[in-house]
Amino acid sequence: MSSAETALVPTAAARTAVPNPTPMRQFVAVLRAEWTKLWSVRSTLWSLLVTIAIIVGLGALFCAARVARADRLDPGELRNFDPTGFSLNGIFLAQLAVGVLGVLVMSSEYATGQIRATFGATPQRNLVLAAKVAVFAVVTFAVGLVACFAAFFIGQAILGRSTKFHSAFIGDPGVLRAVIGGAMYLSVLGALGIGLGTILRRTAGAIAALVGLLLILPILVNFLPSPWNTDISKYLPLQAGNAVFHTAKLASTDLSLWVGFAVFCAYAVASLALGAVLLARRDA
Amino acid sequence: MIEATALTKRYASTVAVDGLSFTVPNGRVTGFLGPNGAGKSTTMRLIVGLDAPSSGRVTVNGRAYHDRRFPLREVGALLEAKAIHPSRTARNHLRWLAQSNGINPKRVDEVLEQVGISAVARKRTGTFSLGMSQRLGIAAALLGDPEVLLLDEPVNGLDPEGIQWVRRLLRSLASEGRTVFVSSHLMSEMALTADHLIVIGKGRLIADASVEEVIAQASANHVKVVSPQATALRSLIAAAGADVEPDGDDTLIVTGLECRDVGIIAAAGEITLYELSRQEASLEEAFMEMTRDSVEYLADPDAAGSAA
Numbered sequence: 001m002s003s004a005e006t007a008l009v010p011t012a013a014a015r016t017a018v019p020n021p022t023p024m025r026q027f028v029a030v031l032r033a034e035w036t037k038l039w040s041v042r043s044t045l046w047s048l049l050v051t052i053a054i055i056v057g058l059g060a061l062f063c064a065a066r067v068a069r070a071d072r073l074d075p076g077e078l079r080n081f082d083p084t085g086f087s088l089n090g091i092f093l094a095q096l097a098v099g100v101l102g103v104l105v106m107s108s109e110y111a112t113g114q115i116r117a118t119f120g121a122t123p124q125r126n127l128v129l130a131a132k133v134a135v136f137a138v139v140t141f142a143v144g145l146v147a148c149f150a151a152f153f154i155g156q157a158i159l160g161r162s163t164k165f166h167s168a169f170i171g172d173p174g175v176l177r178a179v180i181g182g183a184m185y186l187s188v189l190g191a192l193g194i195g196l197g198t199i200l201r202r203t204a205g206a207i208a209a210l211v212g213l214l215l216i217l218p219i220l221v222n223f224l225p226s227p228w229n230t231d232i233s234k235y236l237p238l239q240a241g242n243a244v245f246h247t248a249k250l251a252s253t254d255l256s257l258w259v260g261f262a263v264f265c266a267y268a269v270a271s272l273a274l275g276a277v278l279l280a281r282r283d284a
Numbered sequence: 285m286i287e288a289t290a291l292t293k294r295y296a297s298t299v300a301v302d303g304l305s306f307t308v309p310n311g312r313v314t315g316f317l318g319p320n321g322a323g324k325s326t327t328m329r330l331i332v333g334l335d336a337p338s339s340g341r342v343t344v345n346g347r348a349y350h351d352r353r354f355p356l357r358e359v360g361a362l363l364e365a366k367a368i369h370p371s372r373t374a375r376n377h378l379r380w381l382a383q384s385n386g387i388n389p390k391r392v393d394e395v396l397e398q399v400g401i402s403a404v405a406r407k408r409t410g411t412f413s414l415g416m417s418q419r420l421g422i423a424a425a426l427l428g429d430p431e432v433l434l435l436d437e438p439v440n441g442l443d444p445e446g447i448q449w450v451r452r453l454l455r456s457l458a459s460e461g462r463t464v465f466v467s468s469h470l471m472s473e474m475a476l477t478a479d480h481l482i483v484i485g486k487g488r489l490i491a492d493a494s495v496e497e498v499i500a501q502a503s504a505n506h507v508k509v510v511s512p513q514a515t516a517l518r519s520l521i522a523a524a525g526a527d528v529e530p531d532g533d534d535t536l537i538v539t540g541l542e543c544r545d546v547g548i549i550a551a552a553g554e555i556t557l558y559e560l561s562r563q564e565a566s567l568e569e570a571f572m573e574m575t576r577d578s579v580e581y582l583a584d585p586d587a588a589g590s591a592a
Contacts, residue, residue, distance in 0.1 A: 018358045021386060026353040033384035040376035041369060113367030116334050117424065120361055121384040123333050123350035283335040 023127075030122055030131040038105070038135055047101045048139070051094045051186075052147040058090030059151035063158040070164040083168040084178045085246030087155025088148055091182050092242075098140055098186045099210045102193020105132050106275075107203040116284050125279040129198060133191050133272060140190040144183030148245070152179045174247040181244035184261075188241070188268050195271025199278060213267070214238050234260070237267045285309055285463055286331060286432065290340035293326050293487075300326040302487035303340065308465045310431070313458045315478030315495075316467035319575050323487035324467040325363070328436050331465075332361050344432055356385040360425035361434040365417040365441070370410025374401060374420050377409060378427060387428050395423040400449075414441030422450070432463040439473060451477045471571035485575040498574070507538040507546050510559035520553045521546065537563070 021029070038044050063086065066073075073081075106129075109115040122128050152170070159167040168175050193210055200206040214237060221233045233239050234255050241264030243249070243257045255263060286308040293301040301323045308314045318324050329335040331342050333349040341348070344359050352358060368377055378392040396402045399419040404412070409420065418441050425433055435454075439447045454477055458464045468474050474481060474495070481498050483491040491498050511517050514534045521528045526540040538546055543560050550557050 018352070018354065020351075020353045023353070025386070029354070029386045030384050033380040036376060036380040036383055037369075037372075040373065040380070041371045043371070108369065112369045113364055114369050116329075116363055116367055117381065118384075119334060120332050120363070121356055121381055123352065123355060283329070 026122075026124070027127060027131065030127055031135060033121070034128070034131045034135045038139065041108075043104070044101065047097050048143045051097045051101075051143060052150070054094040054097065055088070055090035055144075055147035055182075056150045056154060058093060059087045059155045060158060062089045063087055063155040067158060067162045070162040073164065078165055080248060081165050082246050082248035083156060083159050083166065084152065084172075084175050085248065087152050087159070087168075088178070088182045088245045090151060091148075091185060091245060092238075094147070095186060095189050095214065095238075096211070098144075098190050099193040099214070100207055102136060102140075102190035103197040103203060103206040103210060105136055105194050106197030107201060107206050110201040111203055119284045125284075126276045129194070129272065129276055129279060133194055136190050136194060137187045141183050141187040144186035145180065148179045148182035151182075168247070172247070178245050178247050181261075185241055185244055185264070188265050192237070192268040192271055195268060195275045198275030199271060235263055237264050240264045285346075286342065286344050286434075286465060287346075288327070288331075288340070288342040291327065291330060291337055291342050292339045293323075293330055293335060294338040300487055301330065301337075304484065304487065304489055305340075306482050306489060306492055308463055308482070310463040311458060311461050312479040313454050313464045313466060313477055315474035315481045316465055316484070317471060317474050317481050317571065318467075318469065318484040318490075320469050322469075322484050322575070324469075324484065325436055326487075327484070328361070328363055328434055328467065331434060332359065332363070334363075354385040354387075354428075356381065356387065356428035356430065358428070358430050359432045359434065360428060360430035361436075362418075362421040362425045362438055363434075363436050365414065365421040368409045368417065368420070371408050373406050373408055374412070374423075375405040377420065378424060381424055381427055385428055391427055391429070395426045398426065399423040415443060415446055418442055419446070422453070430462070433457060433465065435464075435466045437467055437469070439468070447473075483571075483574060485577070490574050506563040507541060507543050508559065508561050508563050509536045509538060509546055509550070509557060510534055511536070511550070511555055511557050513555045516553065517550060517555050520549050520555070524549055534558070 020026075066086065109118055118128055119125055152168075152175075156167040156169075159165065170176055170179070192213075193206070196206040196209050197203070200209060218233060218236050218239060221236065222229050224232065240255055240260040242260075243254060244261045244264075249257075254260065288304050288306050291301055291304040292299070304323075304327060316324055316327070326335065327342075330337050331344065331349060332355075343349075349355060349359060375392060375396065378395065379389065381387075382389055382392055393402070393405075396405045399422050401416055401419050401423070404416060409417065412420065418438060422435070422438060425435065433454075438454075439450050442450060454464050454466060458479070466474075466477065468477075478495060480494055481491060482489070483498060508531075509517065512534055514530065514536055518528050518530065518536055521536070521538055521541070524541070524545070526538055526545075528539075529537045531537050541549075543562055547557070547560055550560075
């Protein structure tokens with residue numbers, strides 16, 4: 001029996017040709033798969049609940065503390081007080097939970113070896129990356145919205161108990177933008193996490209890179225001689241991005257709000273672009 | 285049908301697959317056999333496009349795997365059973381796989397039933413034994429009702445009942461006209477499961493033939509003779525041009541003659557025989573013989589002896 005001999009039983013030959021779906025139909029299929037993946041591990045729900053708890057809880061705590069020492073605040077502090085941004089301060093800690101979850105969206109697939117099932121099912125690897133980003137961005141935006149609105153209203157209710165300063169109303173200029181901006185910030189940060197997870201593949205390494213970029217790098221840049229420190233620091237992700245969830249300009253040296261947010265988005269886009277290039281090149 | 289042409293995969297310092305060419309036709313079970321480290325898993329990964337070949341190509345039903353958008357409907361693969369997120373349930377694992385390829389969600393419960401793990405479908409896979417993971421991996425491969433099946437060491441970790449079940453499954457899939465390509469490092473297992481064998485060692489093709497041909501090709505059969513006059517018989521047989529080796533005081537192992545020939549020589553020399561029998565090379569021996577020069581990790585018998 002020669003190895004070149006084929007179709008010993010012809011029955012299956014008729015059904016070998018499976019037509020390709022349209023790219024859009026495939027993308028919808030992969031989106032659904034990534035949605036199922038995200039919600040079928042317990043850590044997702046817990047991380048997101050923790051994110052909400054941090055933003056709401058910490059915001060309330062900050063506001064209560066500010067009310068408690070309202071009498072001791074100097075006039076300058078009172079004049080520049082941004083009640084909206086203040087009630088959303090929990091984002092500075094919660095961003096780590098969202099970023100780490102973003103890293104895990106990709107790195108956990110490498111850690112468990114499941115990435116081979118994923119790319120076996122969808123050989124168009126960049127489509128998988130796009131679907132992961134889309135699903136995670138929508139989820140973190142929705143979670144961010146819930147958390148930021150809750151933190152804002154609870155925070156303002158607490159701040160309103162002091163007569164020393166004004167609390168914000170949702171209809172005030174820039175306030176709605178800042179509250180929604182908090183959700184946008186978290187959503188883009190999650191995408192940055194996925195990008196870092198794709199580039200580095202290892203959970204620990206990608207989390208270290210994320211923490212380094214957000215928290216360590218600003219400290220190091222601060223040690224540079226003036227004016228380098230302020231010139232560079234305003235382009236770092238956290239410094240560029242956080243104006244979007246404040247209503248007051250943070251410092252005279254900062255980038256303008258939307259330029260800063262664009263710089264912040266550029267970090268996420270750059271990490272995803274590098275990740276996409278590496279995905280196509282590397283063996284899974 | 286799977287076709288590999290001069291398929292080569294080089295890593296930094298090693299060549300895992302070295303100019304492999306073979307065809308796996310549909311309608312029969314083709315065994316993919318080689319010692320550990322021979323390049324079987326790498327070849328499987330190249331077929332499903334997880335690794336890119338350094339040179340050469342491999343196609344499934346005439347197309348590269350990655351040209352498909354819903355590949356699971358045409359090609360099902362079990363590569364590593366344990367490569368599943370441990371905190372996801374078996375059912376959810378199959379659900380996302382089905383969704384990613386637009387496969388009817390009803391198939392999820394069908395394949396769970398088919399591989400016999402419906403009872404643990406809602407358990408997290410981290411709690412699974414290797415055998416259960418292996419069954420889940422087979423379920424995932426069957427999910428899209430594919431025409432081509434690739435299974436890397438599917439019986440690993442299965443109990444005897446499970447092993448028999450896999451054999452029957454592979455046979456019935458092949459009898460439906462599907463392409464079944466199944467790897468193993470155990471010759472005995474392949475002999476019971478496969479119709480045809482592709483044997484590789486150190487990434488190179490060693491044999492591409494039926495199970496019977498592989499045994500014949502690997503080592504000639506021997507004739508065992510037991511006689512009180514072994515020394516005299518030995519010189520007679522050697523004079524007839526056959527290879528003969530003593531095996532103990534009164535036993536000879538003859539290669540290149542049949543029992544009948546040895547009997548005639550003994551009678552002519554008036555030599556008494558206690559035993560004259562044909563020794564079939566076992567499948568394991570044939571395999572060892574064939575892959576001796578291409579075993580990646582060879583145990584040093586002296587080192588083992590001194591350690592004992």
